[in-house]
Amino acid sequence: MSKTPQHLEKIQRSLVRRYRAEKAFRWCGMLAVTLGLTAVLVVFADIFMKGTGAFSATYIALDVTYDREVLGIENFADQRQVNTADWEALLKTALRKEFPDVRKRSEKRKLYALASNAAGYDIKDRLLANLRLLGETETIWILADDDIDAYYKSWLGGNAYTARLTDGQLGALQALIDTDRIQLHFNANFLSRGDSREPEQAGIKGAVVGSFMTLILTLVLSFPIGIAAAIYLEEFAPKNALTEFIEVNINNLAAVPSIIFGLLGLAIFINLFHIPRSIPIVGGLVLAVMTLPTVIITSRAAIKSVPPSIREASLGMGASRNQMVLHHVLPLALPGMLTGAIIGMARALGETAPLLMIGMVAFIVDIPRGFTDPATVLPVQIFLWADSPERAFIEKTSAAIMVLLGFLVTMNMSAVWLRKRLERRW
């Protein structure tokens, strides 16, 4: 059959439409990729814009006189006197001196509210560290209250947020701004303190330490067991129904919603084994059970990538199967397993839901010192702060997210680096 001109004509006629469709399809694809990448950017930009502020805090310069009379302490060696003394009185005196016009009681109270209620303790620490300051007057930077912090930061941004402040406070703040006695300093508290009800005093150290302990436990439990299981399944397991069943289990567990693992932890670890709630041990156990399938799957992939020739060579030398695995396969597969473990740990670090089930959601001020101290973890801290009504916690939450993302990026980068560096080509 030779071509009829009709054929060719039809094809040519269809071309315009088809090329238009081609172009549209291509554009759809590009649009989809762009949308996805935009989402990444928007999430990160949003968090960063909200969070960077938390790394600085507003401080007010005050001339504080370390007045023994005001404190009412006779003997500084007496712990009881030192602890019960009215340290905030020094602060209040200094504030009154700074703003002598304020007379009314209610206004005075508003004036005192400029400083964080932790500022008294800062002054205490400062004096106790150097008792020679007693009776002296010095200008020190006092941590401001979170409302003041919010106001000053927004004022610097050109759009002052005045809600929650009285006219008197605004006037005082303006005076401080005019004399440059209010400034932003690096917020060391954020990195060195535990949680607090007062946003300006809240820090993430407790959560970071809690996360660290929980993860250590997760790693210690899931990595050896995961590797052992992977070795068994790849090197020793006979092909039978039981092995098949184990594999189906592993694959399914990897896709089970994380909250289910929380239910498991609650029912088994807490109610059956009576492990106390809120401690890193329970958290570590639950996260270990959760990450185990991931570790097994990646470890198996690493073992699979070791070429059979190495196994044959080793067995050919008269090594037993165990020796072959221990001396040859394991060392070669270890980098891949480590990479998998890091990725699993990164997932565990970001996990929140199962930990809510086992009570790691408590408000904990102290920084945990051991695996049996009540603790919270970074993502749960984020969840708690995100739930707090105070506006200042938005900033803290975003900053905590930045820290969390920082950890995650570091872990993933090191996994990539490790893979690149230790990757072997056969």
Place this chain on the structure above:
Amino acid sequence: MHATDLFFLLVGLTVLAFYMGRGKASQIAQGLGGIRNLHSLPSYYGHYTALYCGFPALLLLCAWSIFEGPVIIGMVMDSLPSDLRPSGSVEYKLLANKISNISLGILPTINQPDALITAAETLQRYSQLSRWSMTALVSSIALLGLMWARSMIVAELRARQRVETAVRYALFACACVAIFTTLGIVLSVLFESLQFFKSVPVADFIFGLEWSPQMAIRADQVGSSGSFGAVPLFVGTLLVSVVAMFVAVPIGLMSAIYLAEYAHKSVRAYAKPALEILAGIPTVVYGFFAALTVAPFLRNVGESYGLSVSSESALAAGLVMGVMIIPFISSLADDVITAVPQAMRDGSLAMGATHSETVRRVVIPAALPGIVAGIMLAISRAIGETMIVVMASGLAANMTFNPLDSVTTVTVQIVTLLTGDQEFDSAKTLAAFALGLMLFLITLILNIIALQVVKRFREQYE
């Protein structure tokens, strides 16, 4: 001795056993004229001895630690006068706590009935006794094992085989952890759910249209029986998931197609990992983003068009969840699209099909099973996702299909029912486990089907 101390003692003994076993083997070898006269290397005899020393003792230690508490409490309870004996399991737990608190000195003994104080003393005595006997028993078993194994060592002992078999069993046990985890999940969820279904009929739970789990603390209070109809939760979950899929499927699929079929290699090398960042962001971050950025934004947009958008709308949670799921779909779709053999594409292109015609009419149909499986996994992910909905959607169990309204989901209710200081056996907490059972079953079915489909697809093109 405390269990932890005992554990370290045991570790020490085991190390000692290793050296003793190895030493004896070397000694025998020397007598015979070199280690080649032994069946195995001396260190295997060491491992052999260590195994016999440490393993049975460790097993006993674990069992003792687990069962010690309940057994002692049971014995103490039995010693109580009959009028103080607890009637139900809740009272039993409360009383047990009280007694142990008294014995630990947390609760002051003043104002407590004498019988309880006696019980606390009994508890203390029993605990001490238990600790002593545990120490004695565990260490003697360890020593016995050591001695026995050492006495067994002769040149012909097949120590390597014995040790390797033990190692193999240990590896097998580790592999079985997966089974035990599944079993643990099933049992814990099922057991509590059965308790729950005793008070609330299964049909009422699955088909009931009203969800208000507010249980009174005392039985005679008003509103003592909450209603546990889970349909509103299923509807809410479905609504959020559907919104998420509307975002994730088109974007995920189209970006996979673009990156696999059209994009230049260098673009792909950067865009693919960049998209996968979305999967690495913790869900709590998405929850924060949804609650504080997307939801207010949607409300403002809605207002400017005269729509009333709830500040905890299903739309906000769904949108953000969809963004989270994009990389799941795109990377799974990418896998299956690249697995379609080049011969298929060549066949189509050689017919004069354009690239998009090839993709739409040949590549996608060929990859369809894999893509569908990927979408199923993504749905299972969306249904089980917790933090986004906990933070961005509401608690009110509305029966609505309007994405601008506030809905609640299964996972949100589980979290709400189980956080805070709840009494464990109340219907409220048990309801959470029943919801957990539903969640587990549905996601399990989705996962099993999807994984099976993917496996078949892989086999087809391998």
Place this chain on the structure above:
Amino acid sequence: MNTSTTLGVGTLPMSATQDVSGAGPVNIELTATQATVGSAQIPNAKMTVRNVNIFYGEKQAIYDVNVDIGKNQVIAMIGPSGCGKSTFLRSLNRMNDTIDSCRVEGDIRIDDENLYSPKLDVVELRARVGMVFQKPNPFPKSIYDNVAYGPKIHGLADTRVDLDEMVERSLRKAGLWDEVKDRLFQAGTGLSGGQQQRLCIARAIAVSPEVILMDEPCSALDPIATARIEELIEELSQNFTIAIVTHSMQQAARVSQRTAYFHLGRLIEVNPTEQVFTNPEHSLTESYITGRFG
């Protein structure tokens, strides 16, 4: 690019050392300027190929090929593996476009239209020059949809009846109709290898191409299936121009009117098939067909 300037004497493609067991090493030297022997150019050609060089990145795969493909004739391309015959075949309907690193230089024409001119549309070209591949590659669709694929995408059938007719005609021409007419809507992948390959041929001829390129179409098939395909090729050659790459010299001898011998990217000899197999002009051709290497 001018080939003769880029190729110094002594570069790898110009000398070939073939070790043939029993016969000892055979050293064959080629000179860079050597032209194809035989009758590469003929009157009444459907496609003409002039000075074609093909590169994969830096590597050159085809050197300065000149050949005509005669109308309603079968031309067979033979040669040792890796000699570039498939690469050359793929350049005849621009399938090489799908490989990023591949670059074609020179002049290829169909009915005096330049294949690589920007004015020519590649979609239209491929509708005119169809291709059948080494491994049968039916789409994962029904038999009917496989054959209907081309007419559908090109919009050739106006009605369902037209389409049915086209499918039937193509399947009949491919000699497959009687075997599959009762299961047209079952998966094409369920057929046997030989049937799959005939399905692919039916798929290719459904758009009524002028030229059909076949890239070792029988290499994955058993002898009986091969025989059927060869019969089919003979029948098809009455209406179509066919260029076939083959590994089997017997096949070339059976189905083709002209034979082209490729060696290490060069076209050594083109002559009527009978002459190539009975009285080859070039010593390399002779060595090949007598089985001294390949």
